[in-house]
Amino acid sequence: MARAGRQPKKRSRGSVLTKLLILVILAAIGLQLRSLHSQVQDAQAQRDALTARRTALAAQEKALTARLLPNRKAADLYRQHAAARAELERRWQWVNALASTAGGTLSSKQKIRLEAYIQMNYLDAILVHANTRLMQMTAGQYELERVGAENQRSQSGLDLGVIDHYNGTRRSVKTLSGGESFKASLALALGLSDEVQSAAGGIRLDTLFLDEGFGSLDDESLEQAIRVLAGLTEGDRLVGIISHVAALKERIDKQVVVKKARSGGSTVEVIV
Numbered sequence: 238m239a240r241a242g243r244q245p246k247k248r249s250r251g252s253v254l255t256k257l258l259i260l261v262i263l264a265a266i267g268l269q270l271r272s273l274h275s276q277v278q279d280a281q282a283q284r285d286a287l288t289a290r291r292t293a294l295a296a297q298e299k300a301l302t303a304r305l306l307p308n309r310k311a312a313d314l315y316r317q318h319a320a321a322r323a324e325l326e327r328r329w330q331w332v333n334a335l336a337s338t339a340g341g342t343l344s345s346k347q348k349i350r351l352e353a354y355i356q357m358n359y360l361d362a363i364l365v366h367a368n369t370r371l372m373q374m375t376a377g378q379y380e381l382e383r384v385g386a387e388n389q390r391s392q393s394g395l396d397l398g399v400i401d402h403y404n405g406t407r408r409s410v411k412t413l414s415g416g417e418s419f420k421a422s423l424a425l426a427l428g429l430s431d432e433v434q435s436a437a438g439g440i441r442l443d444t445l446f447l448d449e450g451f452g453s454l455d456d457e458s459l460e461q462a463i464r465v466l467a468g469l470t471e472g473d474r475l476v477g478i479i480s481h482v483a484a485l486k487e488r489i490d491k492q493v494v495v496k497k498a499r500s501g502g503s504t505v506e507v508i509v
Contacts, residue, residue: 338351339351349394353394354394356395357395362436364381365432366431366432367429368424368428370423370428371421371424373464374420374462375420377402378401380399381421381425382399382400383397384397396409397410399421416455417458420454427469442474443475444474444475445469445474445475446476446478447479447480451485463485490509491508493508494506
């Protein structure tokens with residue numbers, strides 16, 4: 238009887254322990270649930286934030302997409318204008334170099350314009366013919382030469398100098414006397430005539446008029462000039478001389494004499 242009364246007490250203790258264990262487990266589960274609930278709430282908050290961010294990005298994408306097509310057109314237009322500008326820049330450099338060359342403004346080069354360069358070449362050709370005449374009229378003393386630019390800062394190249402073969406010097410044509418200047422001018426005029434006929438291809442200058450200048454010549458120079466002019470009259474060429482020099486009247490057969498009348502007019506006499 239006594240043993241039978243102790244057994245229920247053991248079962249009661251075990252039941253209490255079991256309940257305690259269950260309560261601990263439930264408490265732990267409750268803590269885990271609360272933790273999970275907090276994590277779920279955090280996850281939901283992150284989801285909401287990401288959703289809002291996605292919505293904002295979608296709106297931004299839509300706005301950028303709306304701007305993309307105009308920007309592409311603007312980019313294509315920019316590339317076209319950039320290519321056109323590069324071509325214009327290249328052409329400008331070429332034209333600028335050509336203009337500088339023609340205008341004689343290239344740095345570290347002689348300051349010679351295109352027109353002056355062409356004139357220089359023609360002048361060189363004229364001087365070849367003119368010196369043939371001048372050497373005859375000066376008994377081989379003088380020869381003309383073209384004087385180039387003294388430096389690269391001045392635009393010249395069409396000035397004339399004279400070579401004196403008697404003393405081997407070179408000087409400016411401005412140092413020539415009146416008679417010598419006339420001979421040089423006459424030689425240049427005849428040289429121009431010769432060059433025009435040579436370059437024109439069949440064109441002949443059959444008439445040449447000389448106005449004054451003979452009065453500045455001495456007798457020897459006048460004789461030399463007359464010999465040169467007499468050589469020009471060979472063939473069908475006509476050389477007319479306008480002068481008051483008496484010595485010329487004696488050497489010229491055909492004359493047109495103009496005399497001033499007292500009445501205020503003039504009379505013309507043709508001597509053939």
